[in-house]
Amino acid sequence: xxxxxxxxxxxxxxxxxxxxxxxxxxxxxxxxxxxxxxxxxxxxxxxxxxxxxxxxxxxxxxxxxxxxxxxxxxxxxxxxxxxxxxxxxxxxxxxxxxxxxxxxxxxxxxxxxxxxxxxxxxxxxxxxxxxxxxxxxxxxxxxxxxxxxxxxxxxxxxxxxxxxxxxxxxxxxxxxxxxxxxxxxxxxxxxxxxxxxxxxxxxxxxxxxxxxxxxxxxxxxxxxxxxxxxxxxxxxxxxxxxxxxxxxxxxxxxxxxxxxxxxxxxxxxxxxxxxxxxxxxxxxxxxxxxxxxxxxxxxxxxxxx
Amino acid sequence: xxxxxxxxxxxxxxxxxxxxxxxxxxxxxxxxxxxxxxxxxxxxxxxxxxxxxxxxxxxxxxxxxxxxxxxxxxxxxxxxxxxxxxxxxxxxxxxxxxxxxxxxxxxxxxxxxxxxxxxxxxxxxxxxxxxxxxxxxxxxxxxxxxxxxxxxxxxxxxxxxxxxxxxxxxxxxxxxxxxxxxxxxxxxxxxxxxxxxxxxxxxxxxxxxxxxxxxxxxxxxxxxxxxxxxxxxxxxxxxxxxxxx
Numbered sequence: 001x002x003x004x005x006x007x008x009x010x011x012x013x014x015x016x017x018x019x020x021x022x023x024x025x026x027x028x029x030x031x032x033x034x035x036x037x038x039x040x041x042x043x044x045x046x047x048x049x050x051x052x053x054x055x056x057x058x059x060x061x062x063x064x065x066x067x068x069x070x071x072x073x074x075x076x077x078x079x080x081x082x083x084x085x086x087x088x089x090x091x092x093x094x095x096x097x098x099x100x101x102x103x104x105x106x107x108x109x110x111x112x113x114x115x116x117x118x119x120x121x122x123x124x125x126x127x128x129x130x131x132x133x134x135x136x137x138x139x140x141x142x143x144x145x146x147x148x149x150x151x152x153x154x155x156x157x158x159x160x161x162x163x164x165x166x167x168x169x170x171x172x173x174x175x176x177x178x179x180x181x182x183x184x185x186x187x188x189x190x191x192x193x194x195x196x197x198x199x200x201x202x203x204x205x206x207x208x209x210x211x212x213x214x215x216x217x218x219x220x221x222x223x224x225x226x227x228x229x230x231x232x233x234x235x236x237x238x239x240x241x242x243x244x245x246x247x248x249x250x251x252x253x254x255x256x257x258x259x260x261x262x263x264x265x266x267x268x269x270x271x272x273x274x275x276x277x278x279x280x281x282x283x284x285x286x287x288x289x290x291x292x293x294x295x296x297x298x299x300x301x302x303x304x305x
Numbered sequence: 306x307x308x309x310x311x312x313x314x315x316x317x318x319x320x321x322x323x324x325x326x327x328x329x330x331x332x333x334x335x336x337x338x339x340x341x342x343x344x345x346x347x348x349x350x351x352x353x354x355x356x357x358x359x360x361x362x363x364x365x366x367x368x369x370x371x372x373x374x375x376x377x378x379x380x381x382x383x384x385x386x387x388x389x390x391x392x393x394x395x396x397x398x399x400x401x402x403x404x405x406x407x408x409x410x411x412x413x414x415x416x417x418x419x420x421x422x423x424x425x426x427x428x429x430x431x432x433x434x435x436x437x438x439x440x441x442x443x444x445x446x447x448x449x450x451x452x453x454x455x456x457x458x459x460x461x462x463x464x465x466x467x468x469x470x471x472x473x474x475x476x477x478x479x480x481x482x483x484x485x486x487x488x489x490x491x492x493x494x495x496x497x498x499x500x501x502x503x504x505x506x507x508x509x510x511x512x513x514x515x516x517x518x519x520x521x522x523x524x525x526x527x528x529x530x531x532x533x534x535x536x537x538x539x540x541x542x543x544x545x546x547x548x549x550x
Contacts, residue, residue, distance in 0.1 A: 052397060075398055082390060082393065082397075084390055085394040088319050088391065098311070102308050102311040103308050103398045104399060105399075
């Protein structure tokens, strides 16, 4: 069952069109990713869904509610973690959760939630004494404290170190286990690949592709590369003769074989036949990154933010 | 209601955890009064003031504490909350952001009441400064002064977008305005033109209202009209211009 239905959503600021006719539906209980480069319109889209912004066109329904018309009802069933939203410096973790729990009719048990996000021993810590990861976990807990049916998480791991990022991902997987539908905005490929059941790839305010992470990758027929260092002399023609191989290059001692199909198997079989040991063998397969580049025709901007 | 109570309780806690907030609005006015009262000459009749120095300064200190509250604390908190996205975060909860503003105003009104009790009570106990004889006249001066200054604070919170700008603007307003309240130079010593200008500033009118209430039992019509006019203008402008994000 679709719980969020967005059809032909449009939004512009001044003359600039930010969201240009987006349509998608999110199923109950899934983690739906909205992936795209900075400025693609991701945040604007979810802010329209949460009722924070008024769309210029199109319609949105969240569990049958219109975010503009039924804002009050929507706020009871939708929790959101905003980008760049803080708490007062001197507010303690437990106080923040207790306060936000008091806003809802049927809140979650905030003490349990505090333990779930690993902030139990930080209950009496002031907000400005928390690390980036702890602040992020508090903000996730605050998004969930009203027992929402839908949770929107916007760029939740931006600015976190790799360990904190992995902890946060685990947390989100637990959120899905509670049966909450999650709308996840991200510009991290790895995050999308790990967490999302389905993904909408957005660029320039339009959906470029919508599929499972694996489905998106398979849409792109990219070449694979196999790299290794042969332990004994190797004649390149052994490899170039293979139908899977399109080219063989040498970088010093390293051999780089490019091709398609079951390239790894073909290369390793030939090497085994000739009793050549392949040292430091690495296979590079298409990733979501490659899919993104292929689908949008441009490089994903990792340097930004 | 439960949410508003909880919000107000939290805002009280935050206020009491911020020494800069309660120092300037509670401790400093009382300390200043004690310092003035400790000077022997302030306790003798002064021909310049037409009364004792401590009698003259008690309402001035009171109005100063309200001005500190309204120009620094009100915009400081609200602009800070907007800047940090706290108001925006609240706007996606069922409670909405307006109640945190209400909670803040409750905290600040309470602070104004506590400071007034401490300043007037201290002055009366220590140096026999006459307590207001006409309670209605005094309450009118109090409510109108605090409401008008807080409306100005809300206006500042509405038009300023960063805490840095808020502090800067508070400095620009507070120090010159306190001149007209007679904090640096007694009003009786000001040239008549300057004193008249002072009567038409919000803090000057507030001081006048308290002095009138102390002397005659009731604030003068001019001071009440001036305060009400500022209160309405800034209150309406604040309500129109205030942005939650």
